[in-house]
Amino acid sequence: MINITLPDGAVRQYESGVTALDIAKSISEGLARKVLAAQVNGEVWDASRPIQQDAQLKLLTWNDTDGQMTFWHSSAHLMAEAVESVFPGVKFWVGPALESPKGFYYDMDLGDRKMTEEDLATLEKKMHELSKQGNAYVRKEMPKQEALNYFSGKGDEYKLDLLANLADGEITFYSQGNFTDLCRGPHIPHTGLIKAIKLTSIAGAYWKGDEKNKQLTRVYGVSFPSQKELDEHLTMLEEAKKRDHRKLGKELGIFTMDDDVGPGLPLWLPNGTVIIEELEKLAKETELAAGYKRVVTPHIAKESMYLTSGHLPYYADSMFPAMEMDGEKYYLKAMNCPHHHKIFDAEPKSYKDLPLRLAEYGTCYRYEQSGELFGLMRVRCLHMNDAHIYCTKEQFAQEFKAVNEMYLKYFKIFGIEKYVMRLSLHDPAKLGQKYINEPELWLETEELVRQVLIDTKVPFVEVKGEGAFYGPKIDVQIWSAIGREFTLATNQVDFAQGRRFKLSFTNQQNQPEVPLIIHRAPLGTHERFIGFLLEHYAGRFPLWLAPVQVKVLPISDKFLPYAREVETRLKQADIRAEVDDRNEKIGKKIRDTELMRVPYMLVVGEKEMNEQQVAVRRQGKGDAGALAVDDFIRAAVLEIKERKSE
């Protein structure tokens, strides 16, 4: 007999070799039907795998992330079985479960054949058939040699490649129905649990994620224990689509793209420009208070400067090609730093001038590959909340900390609660190619940054091979309301460019010394940040950011003069106000204004005119009662000034 400890601390005795499924059955049949997998001593196992010794056991169902992941992984196998029956001879690579977006995929080599959208329906049908058979997922351990023989017999170079990295004794196979695959597992008990299936898309994916390799066919899907859950999932996806910044950006008149202007080059419409200007106002206030100085620089520069900076050759792939002028090559700037360095260098500097903080909302142009462009999130023309801090080694920690604090201040204003700072390091294997070849400086600076992060108690993770070409950086990862993750901003340490530009200041010992440089852009770029905000607020911007803050809605034309009078008073208080002077009924005016997400609607009719009042309506919240015009203005002005998020 062995002792099984359940999560509530209860200890039960079973015969050795008992399975999690048996244990579930001994508790209740209903539970047994729901069990997908089991956590045995912290490790996720098949629910049907025999347990030989005393163990801590947690039964995993759909309510557990690991249960869902197991479910989707098994669904990938089920899909593979269906694919094999429709495309005999197909070779499979890997088929993992995905947490975000939910579901699974399987990468496969179809040879000369092509899979189309119509095939997905066929495959779904096949999967349902196989699911109804309720075939068990059967685990089998296999010696390496036997596995090698099996796959070389099949001529399956993909699985042989996987086997090459596995040691004898850790090789397992899983079978269900007519399908057998090399797989670590675990799997759910049987295919019958997979009741609702949706194959979502076909895409190309490079083998092992390397663009030099062959492109495999990847099929994405998602599955659930019941149709109801699938429907809910699909509804959620529909909701997410409504918050997509590309859709909202069009509906709210924020930005547009035009084929004649070019891909990745957004045109900012009047409404979007208001938001840009409010963000810049915030940045200017914040930066001036933090001792920054503002500068303005040209959008282009000569080749020689980018040779000095190292952008050429390290960053050449991301720059627009050169323009020839008077026998010189000029480049559009992809970053503002070189220009700022030249400003630092314009006059001799003493340690008394440091730290020097130069800020600019700089316009940069980057040649992003066509397939990478994505709404406002990835563009070719961007406006960066950029600044460079030139400081001594002694000042570095304090300056770096102050930058982190600025991030936190912004996060608070915008209500950004979920974020991670990612310390991005160099990859020693790519020194001299992707990274400036200064191995010791890399290590030294990386340690410096790590230490500051630890000291300032900011939560962070480390990633190799993500650094800038001139130094380590901290990428700030955030998640939009619809679950899209992206890098909002970076905060970089630069030990290379100071020397490359021969920047120096005179230290207290009257000796020249190279300053350390911090690159920082807490608000990232207007493009990405406003794209984020659109999704974050679902287009319902807080009052201070709203393109139109107040819309005055006269009940009928008779009250237009009074509406104009209210508008004038609002504008005198620097409130962005408009009158809806269309010949429409009040219900229509309210509907259209609601859809444009204007924060306040002021309905004015006979009663309001006589009382010098406005009937206030808050977007999304309905009628809020009448107020004297002055009282409304006072409250609105305060809400704007404090940049309240409601």
Add this chain to the structure above:
RNA sequence: GCCGUUGUAGCUCAGUGGUAGAGCACUUCCUUGGUAAGGAAGAGGUCUGGGGUUCAAUUCCCCAUAACGGCUCCA
């Protein structure tokens, strides 16, 4: 850049081998209406661009281009 899908009115989308349709938006008129769509009439399209097949192409084929879903790459 690579794989796949798509491109029809300002927007969202039907549709057809015989040179096009709806709803919303727009214009004009009627209506002056109290918290999410009042009514009528009208105007609006080189069916993404180029080439091919055909008596005839928006429709079929090829190329280009852009967007979208991924891969790779990045703020």
